[in-house]
Amino acid sequence: MSSSSARSLESDREIPYYHAVGNECELFEQAYRQHLPLLLKGPTGCGKTRFVSHMAARLGKPLFTVSCHDDLTAADLTGRYLLQGGETRWVDGPLTRAVREGGICYLDEVVEARKDVTVVLHPLTDDRRLLPLERTGELLEAPDDFMLVVSYNPGYQHILKSLKPSTRQRFVAQTFDFPPPAVERDIVARESGLSADRCSALVNLAARLRDMKGQDLEEGVSTRLLVYCATLIAAGMPIMEATRATLVEPLSDDEDVQEGLMEAIRATF
Numbered sequence: 001m002s003s004s005s006a007r008s009l010e011s012d013r014e015i016p017y018y019h020a021v022g023n024e025c026e027l028f029e030q031a032y033r034q035h036l037p038l039l040l041k042g043p044t045g046c047g048k049t050r051f052v053s054h055m056a057a058r059l060g061k062p063l064f065t066v067s068c069h070d071d072l073t074a075a076d077l078t079g080r081y082l083l084q085g086g087e088t089r090w091v092d093g094p095l096t097r098a099v100r101e102g103g104i105c106y107l108d109e110v111v112e113a114r115k116d117v118t119v120v121l122h123p124l125t126d127d128r129r130l131l132p133l134e135r136t137g138e139l140l141e142a143p144d145d146f147m148l149v150v151s152y153n154p155g156y157q158h159i160l161k162s163l164k165p166s167t168r169q170r171f172v173a174q175t176f177d178f179p180p181p182a183v184e185r186d187i188v189a190r191e192s193g194l195s196a197d198r199c200s201a202l203v204n205l206a207a208r209l210r211d212m213k214g215q216d217l218e219e220g221v222s223t224r225l226l227v228y229c230a231t232l233i234a235a236g237m238p239i240m241e242a243t244r245a246t247l248v249e250p251l252s253d254d255e256d257v258q259e260g261l262m263e264a265i266r267a268t269f
């Protein structure tokens with residue numbers, strides 16, 4: 001093997017595996033180069049987080065990921081004064097670090113965060129690309145290699161938890177969904193080590209289960225859960241046990257709904 005191919009194999013290994021479904025990699029790269037913020041919309045477990053880690057590694061930029069939750073405030077992103085060894089010291093939060101050092105800041109499930117987060121994001125998402133830090137009196141200008149990426153799941157129809165148009169319209173946006181069957185089979189096989197044939201059967205089953213969404217299920221079974229299922233089967237767990245633990249129990253607590261899902265599973269295997 002030549003040294004250059006050895007090098008390229010080495011660098012491939014450092015890039016998290018992501019199977020593109022459309023032109024999302026090109027869109028991400030363009031948004032990064034043109035200094036535009038990016039919004040990813042889609043159900044949970046369909047590859048958004050993996051996509052962002054893949055792109056950050058491809059672009060060779062550090063990634064600052066924050067999983068937003070309903071207690072997350074602007075200070076959790078920007079930073080705060082902390083008492084350290086008897087001294088009060090300012091400690092940058094992940095957003096500030098990404099702006100200061102350059103890199104990609106990914107706010108997963110951004111709609112979950114407190115409202116004051118939006119106030120911080122607005123000046124960063126227009127052409128000023130500024131991050132004012134009131135507490136330290138600094139006004140940081142984002143460098144060329146800073147990018148803000150946020151995601152949310154429009155499937156959860158929270159009336160109170162949706163992005164306001166004034167925030168959404170600051171982002172270039174891309175919808176994610178579960179990959180087409182042949183792609184999902186390859187992903188599940190690669191992630192779990194289970195044979196492509198057996199993964200194909202699981203992907204077909206997922207299509208049936210996803211058709212049941214809306215009746216009593218809030219969300220269809222995710223690619224993540226299919227990977228879990230295939231991983232357990234590859235490790236030797238009987239199919240019925242593995243499917244119940246990954247494709248039924250995490251989806252619903254309702255016994256009737258669970259029985260409906262199990263029926264669909266028994267009809268497949």
Ligand code: ADP
Pocket residue numbers: 017018019020021043044045046047048049050051179187191223224227
């Ligand atoms: P999300 O951020 O949308 O909730 P993740 O990115 O965490 O979902 O995806 C869950 C898992 O599904 C990943 O860890 C990976 O195993 C698998 N996955 C989903 N889509 C892809 C894809 N396109 N390429 C590679 N892996 C994928």
